[in-house]
Amino acid sequence: MSAPRAARPTFSGTPDWVKDAVFYQVFPDRFATSDRLVKPANLEPWGSPPTVYGYKGGDLFGVAERLGHIQALGATAIYLNPVFQSTSNHRYHTHDYFRVDPLLGGDAGLRELLDRAHERGMRVILDGVFNHASRGFLQFNDVLENGEKSPYLDWFFVNRHPLNAYGGGDLGYLAWWDLPALPKLNVANPRVREFVLDVAEHWLRFGADGWRLDVPAEIDDDDFWREFRLRCRATREDAYLVGEIWDEAGRWLQGDMFDGVMNYPLARAIYGLVGRDVDTAEAAKSGLGRLERMGAAAFADRTGKLLAAYPEEATLGQLNVLDSHDTPRMGTVLRGDETAIRQALTLQFAFPGSPCLYYGDEIGLRGGHDPRNRGTMPWAEQATWDVDLQAFVSRLGALRAEVEPLRRGRAHVLNVRGAVVVRRESGTGVACVCVNASDEPVELTGTALPASRFLDRLGSGEPEDGAFTLPARGWALLTQA
Numbered sequence: 001m002s003a004p005r006a007a008r009p010t011f012s013g014t015p016d017w018v019k020d021a022v023f024y025q026v027f028p029d030r031f032a033t034s035d036r037l038v039k040p041a042n043l044e045p046w047g048s049p050p051t052v053y054g055y056k057g058g059d060l061f062g063v064a065e066r067l068g069h070i071q072a073l074g075a076t077a078i079y080l081n082p083v084f085q086s087t088s089n090h091r092y093h094t095h096d097y098f099r100v101d102p103l104l105g106g107d108a109g110l111r112e113l114l115d116r117a118h119e120r121g122m123r124v125i126l127d128g129v130f131n132h133a134s135r136g137f138l139q140f141n142d143v144l145e146n147g148e149k150s151p152y153l154d155w156f157f158v159n160r161h162p163l164n165a166y167g168g169g170d171l172g173y174l175a176w177w178d179l180p181a182l183p184k185l186n187v188a189n190p191r192v193r194e195f196v197l198d199v200a201e202h203w204l205r206f207g208a209d210g211w212r213l214d215v216p217a218e219i220d221d222d223d224f225w226r227e228f229r230l231r232c233r234a235t236r237e238d239a240y241l242v243g244e245i246w247d248e249a250g251r252w253l254q255g256d257m258f259d260g261v262m263n264y265p266l267a268r269a270i271y272g273l274v275g276r277d278v279d280t281a282e283a284a285k286s287g288l289g290r291l292e293r294m295g296a297a298a299f300a301d302r303t304g305k306l307l308a309a310y311p312e313e314a315t316l317g318q319l320n321v322l323d324s325h326d327t328p329r330m331g332t333v334l335r336g337d338e339t340a341i342r343q344a345l346t347l348q349f350a351f352p353g354s355p356c357l358y359y360g361d362e363i364g365l366r367g368g369h370d371p372r373n374r375g376t377m378p379w380a381e382q383a384t385w386d387v388d389l390q391a392f393v394s395r396l397g398a399l400r401a402e403v404e405p406l407r408r409g410r411a412h413v414l415n416v417r418g419a420v421v422v423r424r425e426s427g428t429g430v431a432c433v434c435v436n437a438s439d440e441p442v443e444l445t446g447t448a449l450p451a452s453r454f455l456d457r458l459g460s461g462e463p464e465d466g467a468f469t470l471p472a473r474g475w476a477l478l479t480q481a
Contacts, residue, residue: 013255013259013313014240014259014260014313014314014316014317015210015238015239015240015259015317016238017076017077017123017209017238017240018077018240018259018260018316018317018354019316019317019354019407019408020076020401020407020408021076021077021123021354022073022074022075022076022077022349022354022355022356022357022397022400023075023076023077023078023079023319023354023355023356023357024070024073024075024077024078024079024356024357024359025078025079025080025081025321025324025325025356025357025358025359026063026078026079026080026081026359027058027081027090027325027359027374028058028059028060028063028080028081028083028091028104029055029056029057029058029089029090029091029103029104029374030050030056030058030089030359030374030375030376030377031058031062031063031066031359031376031377032058032059032062032063032065032066032377032379033046033056033057033058033059033062034059034061034062034064034065034105036061037059037061037062037105037109039057039103040103043055043056043057044056046376046380047376047378047380047381048376049372049375050367050371050372050374050375050376051371052370052371053088053089054089055089055103056089056376057103058104058376059103059104059105059109060083060100060104060105060109060110060112060113061105061109061112061113063078063080063113064109064112064113064116064117066379067116067117067120067122070122071120071122072394073357073362073390073393073394073397074393074394074396074397074398074400074401075122075357075397076121076122076123077122077123077124077125077209077354078117078122078123078124078125079125079127079212079319079356080124080125080126080127081127081325082094082126082127082129082214083100083101083104083110083126083127084096084097084098084099084100084101085099085100085101085102086101086134086136087134087136088134088181089374090325090374092129092182092214093133093134093135093136093181093182094129094133094134094137095133095134095136095137095138096137096138097195097199098199098202107206110206111206111207114206114207114208115207118207123209123210123240124207124208124209125208125209125210125211125212125240125242126203126208126210126211126212127211127212127214128199128200128211128212128213128214129214130185130187130196130199130213130214130219131176131184131185131214131215131216131218131219132175132176132182132183132184132185132218133182133183133185134181134182134183135165135180135181135183137183139152139155139156140152140155140156140183143155143156143158143163144163144165147161147162147163148161154186154189155185155186155189155191155192156173156174156183156184156185156186157173157174157184157186158172158173159172159173159174160172164180165180165183166180167180176215176218184218187219187221187224188221193224193227196228197227197228197231200228200231200232200235201231201232201235204232204235204236204239205235205236208239209236209238209239209240210232210239210240210241210242211232211239211240211241211242212242212243212244212262212319213241213242213243213244213258214244215244216243216244216245216252216258217243217245222251222256222257225252225257225258226256226257228241228257229241229256229257229258240259240260240317241257241258241259242258242259242260242261242262242317242319243257243258243260243261243262244261244262245258245261245262246262246264246287247264247265248265248306248309249261249309249310250309250310253310253311253314253317254311254314255311255313255314258317259313259314259317260314260317260318260319260353260354261318261319262319262321262324262356263318263319263320263321263351263353264287264288264321264327265306266303266306266318266320266348266351267288267320267321267322267323267327268288268289268291268292269294269299269302269303269306270322270344270347270348271283271288271291271322271333271334271344272291272292272293272294272298272299273294273295273296273299273343273347273420273435273437274334274339274340274343274344274347274435274437275291275293275333275334275337275340276337276340277334277335277337278291278293278333278334278335279328279332279333279334279335279368282328282332282333282368282369283327283328283333285328285368285369286326286327286328286369286370287326287327288327288328288333291333295418295437295438296415296416296418296419296420296437296438297415299413299415299420300413300414300415300420303351303413304412304413307352307411307413312410315352315353315411316352316353316408317353317354318351318352318353318354319353319354319356320348320351320353320354320355320356321356321358322344322345322348322358322361323358323361323373324356324358325358325370325373325374326370327369327373328367328368328369328372328373329358329360329361329365329366329367329368329373330344330358330361331361331364331365331366332366332367332368332373336366338389339473341389342389342392342475343435343437343473343475345392345393345396346396346433346435346475347420347422347433347435349396349397349399349400349406349433350406350422350424350433351411351422352409352410352411352424355396355400357393359377360375360377361393362389362390362393362394363378363384363385363386363387363389363390364385364386364389365377365378399477403431403477403479404426404428404429405424405425405426405428405429405430405431405479406424406431406433408426409424409425409426409430409431410424410425410426411423411424412425416434416442416444417442417443417444417445418436418438418440418442419434419435419436419437419438419442419444419470420434420435420436420437421433421434421444422434422435429479429480430479430480431477431478431479431480432477432478432479433475433476433477434470434475434476434477434478435474435475436470436471436472436473436474436475437473438472438473439472439473440472441469441470441471441472441474442469442470443468443469443470444468444469444470
């Protein structure tokens with residue numbers, strides 16, 4: 001008989017460390033490779049165009065060796081795409097949830113990355129894929145081999161035999177988006193439920209700092225996610241739980257399921273404000289969908305409603321993305337418009353929640369929808385890097401660390417004479433990030449702006465007596481201690 005579980009903890013809100021965090025998302029196969037890990041044959045050349053099925057050979061030792069680059073951007077946390085044993089370069093087809101993929105360095109590779117990151121004061125969250133497994137998942141493979149006699153039959157949604165696991169007709173089972181490689185797990189089954197919760201607890205005990213949850217809406221069971229939160233927090237009280245929800249997420253952010261979600265609605269609004277020549281065709285292939293051009297008034301209205309939709313703790317727990325492995329890269333969406341890119345990043349760092357940089361964006365990597373958004377990091381071709389953009393991102397990271405209201409202040413989004421002002425106010429002072437997306441200069445005055453000193457200038461224009469001219473397509477940061 002198993003020992004009784006400890007009493008369930010009460011909800012304690014978003015983990016405190018998340019409120020100060022800047023995340024950096026790493027796609028392990030494409031970020032960095034280490035000479036310490038012996039690689040198999042038939043890898044695609046590093047730097048060659050990304051493909052759907054090919055491996056480039058990135059590993060977790062390589063990530064650990066490049067932590068200095070990540071930290072220099074002001075990043076304090078890493079979001080890792082899946083790392084568990086799989087037969088896909090993205091590893092959303094999980095074979096073994098209790099084993100890190102050998103191609104990534106196995107458990108030892110993750111152990112080193114976690115240890116080296118924690119030594120630097122950095123956090124690492126893992127990607128949890130619990131809606132579906134893979135054809136190679138032991139329990140599903142048993143169903144393939146033994147059919148109706150399998151002891152794991154009720155782990156999945158099987159409706160006929162034999163199964164057609166390689167497509168070409170009725171699969172005989174439920175699969176995510178009808179993809180035969182991704183059989184859907186039956187988390188209503190107590191044994192499956194306990195299996196998933198055991199996985200979540202295991203890797204938190206191993207040292208992970210939280211979970212990004214893949215397609216959680218596909219597991220349409222609030223009680224499951226409530227239990228998931230309770231078990232994770234009982235294992236690690238400061239574990240960060242963030243869901244991949246693409247639209248309004250009030251259901252998930254009431255304090256009993258997730259701390260935050262991937263804030264794609266904010267990304268859509270930012271693109272709509274700053275984008276001049278947006279690649280709508282590429283955006284439409286992903287969950288970004290149709291991007292609508294908007295002015296300062298519409299932006300302030302839309303983002304103000306977004307902020308008001310959630311409890312304050314949840315707004316501080318958001319993962320504020322501009323792009324990811326599921327969307328075209330920011331530079332591609334904005335068609336390389338350097339001003340728009342910088343304005344987008346400035347707004348990303350201005351809003352409540354943790355900004356999350358997608359690897360390589362800081363040096364100007366481009367790429368359309370999957371798989372082109374998953375190119376390799378060009379470590380050996382640093383002459384191709386946009387070092388000015390890299391420095392700009394680092395400056396944003398430093399400013400966010402320096403100016404406490406940018407991290408923890410209550411936010412109001414204002415339309416001031418046609419410019420957007422994101423006003424953040426806390427007990428330590430006021431910070432205003434001002435962005436003029438128009439083609440005309442804007443005179444910024446009024447009580448919305450701090451009346452005191454000008455801390456830093458991201459764009460141009462000097463304030464005088466609490467007012468200043470924000471040039472066409474300019475941006476600035478004002479603070480008052």
